[in-house]
Amino acid sequence: MIELQRVVEALDLGEHRELLRQEWQASQEVLPVGGLPFLQADVAADSCRTVSLPEEAVAPVQEAARRLDSDGPLQALVWHAHRALFAVAKRPDHSPWTRLEGQLGEAAPSFYLLVALSGLPRARALHDARGIPEEVRCDTYLDIALWAQEYHAEHGVWGIRAGLLGWFMNHLWGELYRIGRLQYMLRPFPGRLLAFRNTGTDEVVALAEDGLQFRRDGQCDGTNDVFDEEPWTSRLSVDERGARGNPISPKGHAVRTEVFLPADHWEQALARGDTVLDMHIPAAEPMAYDACGASMRAAPEFFRAYFPEMPFKAFSCTSWLLDSQLPALLPPSSNLVRFMQELYLWPRLGNGEQTFERVFSGVPADLTKAPRDTTLRRAILDHVLAGGQMRSGGMFLLTGDLDWGRQVYLTGAPALTAMA
Template identity: 25%
Template structure:
């Protein structure tokens, strides 16, 4: 079928926002001639499952029909849904978020949700063609469909909260395997990892040009700078060796560079490699054993159903990985600490907003202005009152090390001791550890 001109569609649709790079993708897009945006039998099943009132059903149907009755908007919406359905598996960095087409008045506010809804059936059909058993994906979209339909039934509210995150579920791109969610991730952080050919030990080296405080955190994180003690990472490489700053797996960069002999170390992770991003749903079972089980299942799942992806390991970032939590929760008896000890942790340019949100309910929360109730709130507030700050931290686990989860394969007692010595070293009168 003939494909409408891209710029003609854009002019007609009048979107307030679109991701970058769509014109190139549209050139490669092959449209279909289906006359519906969302199959009506699928829609009817949702109406019945969630017992939607007649008014809500009518509002949804009117919005869908308004899109389908506008040839230009309909054509462009099918293109957007087609791209979104495979964006996560392709690790496409295009930033999809709420989009409002001016041409859709008075239904424009419904568009983002209807676009997501249009992704569900094509995504499931794609998984079916891959041979993925339905049990892996049949309930994925309902994680957020339930919440969205409840809002619709109560308030006629079509707004989509956190579009980039929920898109993972509407496109069936994220999988719950035992305790954790997994989704492909292209690694881009400023470090490279190597494995010893003889001992199996792993080392991560930070790339040149990073500015760090004397505590090994990026200078300026949390608005804190270290004018006197900051250092800049280096990377000197020749045919035989690399001289660079080691990342201590307790989540900080060491000041003194180390030398890595190329004849003794193999590259284990580089920028551009494919990892599986791990996401942590709430609930019990946050333990090393469940971590190991989930990662094992994830490797098997992607090897079986996505053999084209060369998965090197796992990546994630969270407030839960900050080794400073071990200072307030203790070394023993804490699932948070025991899990983070299984990772190769490294610093990133994120501060404590995530911890403030998870512990105190607001990314800008002032712990001194809150009456702490939980043990975590009390300990975190006391630590911050003394001058310490927390840091969202990233981690990597290489695929070959899954079997060693539970043994602290990356972190040695010396690494932990070095952390206790360096933590908060940029603060005058730092808290005693």
């Protein structure tokens, strides 16, 4: 057993003493003699292959594991992290553990990767309990490899950023699953809107929640830190007669002209807090339109089969990929534009930081010299150099409206989509 004070002094973790003090004694009392099981060469290799890391990564990860296991303070710390994150009954708060990155220095990338890999037994147990198919497990774990490969491409080291630890907790605690091209979790709907369905025509109209401020362009006031001098405020009232408020166009902007939806023809279909399939789009593969449609058709069947106690109402996503400007910037035939046309877009407060991070690995120092080797890169650069800004957006797709290729929201409400 190693004393906390020694670890704090050796790794310069004084400011994190209170975090580490929690259950330190308990974790050190069960510290395995002779090395940590998940840092042994054979286990590290098996973990690498389980998440589909390339074979070239196995030896470097094994060496990183050996170094951690042979350094007393680091060994005690990685064991404590593993115990705190995965040897507990319920998913814990991971966020304090991401704050150690600066003090861990060169050891940080491999430290966080190996902590994540140490959670695989927890994931297997949770998947076994629900009978999750092996193919889905493998596809889900692959995300760890994709991010580790990206880190290696940028830094020449096999590891991950500390901030990704929280993302991988979704995978390792059995909450996120990759079904074909896309990933899903059961989560509360975050959109500040109410969606209503016409009981006769199946038309869907979303109304903004009461009291939101919008710019003249229908985007949230403050998007990209741009504020209107006179923003307008949404109004929403719902009673036994019906709902009156400001609609949100399926194209992703709020409309100042109010509409009334009488209760004898319209019923509420979605609200903030309702359970939805929170969708995510893994990188490293083309966003093929047909593959996305196949994934979204398969996902409801999967979650109804393996999570029958958690009914859901819709798909939902917030992402830089859902910038409502993109259909005007990209060719109509592009996969992304066709994908967005199947969805009901909604505006959210945000900026273009993630766009540049994911497309250019950060904001280029000189936009005029930034790479223009893809249609998306050229479209973004041309838009920004002309004075525009990129932003993130949100979407929903009610599960009953999943009819891939029909663009049900754009064709179902022509008057609404035409509103400025």
